[in-house]
Every structure is written in C-alpha cells, then in structure tokens.
Amino acid sequence: MGEFSRDFSNENSVAKFAFEKDLLTGKMLSHLYTDDRIKVEGFETIENRYDNYFDIVSSNIPFGEISVFDANFMKQDKLHRELTRTIHNYFFVKGVDS
Numbered sequence: 001m002g003e004f005s006r007d008f009s010n011e012n013s014v015a016k017f018a019f020e021k022d023l024l025t026g027k028m029l030s031h032l033y034t035d036d037r038i039k040v041e042g043f044e045t046i047e048n049r050y051d052n053y054f055d056i057v058s059s060n061i062p063f064g065e066i067s068v069f070d071a072n073f074m075k076q077d078k079l080h081r082e083l084t085r086t087i088h089n090y091f092f093v094k095g096v097d098s
Helices: 023-032 078-083 087-097
Strands: 017-019 037-039
Touching: 023 037, 078 087
Parallel strands: 017 037
Antiparallel strands: none
16 A cells, blocks of 8 residues: 555545455554555455456465455356466456456
C-alpha cells in the first residue's frame, strides 16, 4: 500500500483496496491505512464484480505447485480451471481479470 501513497485528493472517485488473506497482516493494514478499503480475505474469494474494476493490481505472487480453489474460476472456461493448478499462474490471471 505504501508504494501507492500518491495524493489523489484532487481526483474523482479514487479508492485503494487491499486484499490480505492473513488476519494479523490484514488488521495491521487496516490500522495503518484507515482511509483505504482493506479486505481480510483470500484473493480467491474476490467477487466477479471486481473483474475489470481495478486500474492497477500489485501483488507479491506466491510460487509453487499449490492448487487454489476459486469457485468463480471453476464456472468459467477450461483455461481458467486449469490455471487453478498452480498458485502463481492463478494469481497472475486473477490479477489481470481484476
């Protein structure tokens, strides 16, 4: 969040979001950035309404052969279902979709 601290007060309807899965880190972000929207939940729970919503997505993408369960991805095409097999591919595409 700190890297995106530019003063947006003169711009219309600019909001900063953070999605943090870890409870402690999410609570810390909530207290540090009181004007921003901090959601303490996993990236895989972000609703479809946020598709094509964000101008910038920044993430510390985790890497590994770890599968992710995303109910929305399971309802989409075969490619999206396949992307849930590795966490880094999933995070990259989820960020692009968002």
